Amino acid sequence: AQSVTQLDSQVPVFEEAPVELRCNYSSSVSVYLFWYVQYPNQGLQLLLKYLSGSTLVKGINGFEAEFNKSQTSFHLRKPSVHISDTAEYFCAVRPSGNTPLVFGKGTRLSVIA
Amino acid sequence: GAGVSQSPSNKVTEKGKDVELRCDPISGHTALYWYRQSLGQGLEFLIYFQGNSAPDKSGLPSDRFSAERTGGSVSTLTIQRTQQEDSAVYLCASSLRSLTYEQYFGPGTRLTVT
Numbered sequence: 492a493q494s495v496t497q498l499d500s501q502v503p504v505f506e507e508a509p510v511e512l513r514c515n516y517s518s519s520v521s522v523y524l525f526w527y528v529q530y531p532n533q534g535l536q537l538l539l540k541y542l543s544g545s546t547l548v549k550g551i552n553g554f555e556a557e558f559n560k561s562q563t564s565f566h567l568r569k570p571s572v573h574i575s576d577t578a579e580y581f582c583a584v585r586p587s588g589n590t591p592l593v594f595g596k597g598t599r600l601s602v603i604a
Numbered sequence: 605g606a607g608v609s610q611s612p613s614n615k616v617t618e619k620g621k622d623v624e625l626r627c628d629p630i631s632g633h634t635a636l637y638w639y640r641q642s643l644g645q646g647l648e649f650l651i652y653f654q655g656n657s658a659p660d661k662s663g664l665p666s667d668r669f670s671a672e673r674t675g676g677s678v679s680t681l682t683i684q685r686t687q688q689e690d691s692a693v694y695l696c697a698s699s700l701r702s703l704t705y706e707q708y709f710g711p712g713t714r715l716t717v718t
Binding site (some may be wrong): 533534537540579583597 | 637639649654660695697706710712716
């Protein structure tokens, strides 16, 4: 079965510093990859997705992620974070075919002023 | 337009009681999903409805959990004889059609079993 590992449960970072949130998945022939953000007391919102094509994917709020097939990774990055980026971030995988999303356990990003 | 809505936003119940959680998907979305978000456990898939097809119940953790979707729109997740380990946030999502389409999430229902 497909699995997703988010290596860091919590990531504190100072405002305007760069950040990388790591995500690895178990290998599969082909997968679709997603990052979701959950602000406090809100539902999940799609940040970005990789379906095919360019391995560098740009999303909302200045985030981007790079699909690395050989390392089975899909790390999320932002060059300069803001206080408003404080939230929980979830990486998700959908194996090809009609199967549900598989989520990682989430990474709590805390941006410090 | 309106997003996915869920009710109640919070529910506290005693162990052994039954609870019903409601989800109103985005109008026109034919696919609907339920997930459970437990502390430190990420999101766990529970059940998936697509149109008039039989639902994918493969994620339901026990026979105390059931869900229905009436008229292809509103869905109700029912937990019978609640246990403390059922305490979690239950999230509903909908998508335009099948799993290949982006899922839009509701704000969730926080269930606390005392």
